[in-house]
Amino acid sequence: MFLISRCFRLSRCLLGFRRGVSEFTPSGHRTLVAIDFDKTIVEQDSYLAVSELLPTRQRKELQDLIPKCGWLSFISRVLQALHGEHKVNSASVGLRVRSLRAVPGMLRVVRRLARNQEVDLCIVSDSNSFFIGEWLQAYSIECLFAGGVFTNPACVQRSGEVLVLPYQEQTDCNLCPSNLCKGSVLEELSCSGRYERVIYVGDSCNDLCAMKRLQEKDVACIRRGFELHEKMAAHGQELACSVHTWRDGHELEELLMPKIVA
Incomplete structure (x- = not known):
């Protein structure tokens, strides 16, 4: 799984930070805070935001393919069209992602959680390493995620086009797309023996x-007010953990801090 972190351009910084925190708290006594990216850390879906660089008609035609082809195929076609038809390079794509509001x-x-020596932060996202890396760099918080970044790997080709690849190919989970089962990522982290407790923060059904x-x-x-929250009446009984809701980072901070120090 940590292969994806090595594909991430900021891996050297991330791995260095991971070594640093391990000196303070023994394995098995730490808390992992796993956070989704789109609509959880940033307000907008990063794939839809980048697709806004396309002309309106073309963007809507590609969006119509999402239910049939999935999000990874959607962003791949968006990036191909941006580079091949509209001569939009990776730098412009990166600038669009960097402009996303937190x-x-x-x-x-996030900064407050990262200061706690008993906490590891990680991102588990169906976005991609290029988008997430650009955004984290924009706010100089790339080194805060000592637990890793688990997402679809991406790279900039010599032509300047951004290429996004699947994190995995899976057929066992119906809740998640074939390219990334968030449950399998979290299960591997939970079973590592490193963490006493896991806190997961998200908004959508693949976070379920x-x-x-x-x-x-x-x-x-x-x-609250997003996809998963609206479906919790039907799925709440499926969760063994404690369940809390939040509206923004301020409310999330008030919710998490007593649990982190408890």
Whole structure:
């Protein structure tokens, strides 16, 4: 799994930070805070934001393919069209991602969590390493995610086009797309023996898969007013962990800090 972190351009910094925190807290006594990216750290879906660089008609035609082809195929076609037809290079794509607004208060809560020597932060996202890397660099917080960044790997080709590849190829999980099962990522992290407790923060239905892997001692934080929150009446009984809701980073900070220090 950590192969993806090595594909991430900031891996040297991330790995260095991971070595540093391990000196303070023994394995098995740490807390992992796993956070989704789109609509959890940033307000907008990063794939839709980048697609806005296309002409309106072309963008809508590609968006119509999402239910049939999936998000990874969608962004691949968007990036191909941007580079091949409109001569939009990776730098322009990166600038669009860097312009995404953070969820109010989220930068503060991430920085505060990262200061706790008993906490590892990680990102589990169906976005990609190029988009996430650009955004984290823009706010100089790339070194805060000592637990890793688990997402679809991406690279800039010599031509200047951004290429996004699947994190995995899976057929076992119906809640997640074939390219990334968040539940399998979280299960591997949970079973590593490194963490005493896991806190998962997300907003969408593929986050439900990860939350279903949480145990009674763990915590799921679901963003109110978004996809997963609207479906919790039907799925809440499937979770063994504690479940809390949040609206923005300020509310999330008030929710998490007593649990982190408890």
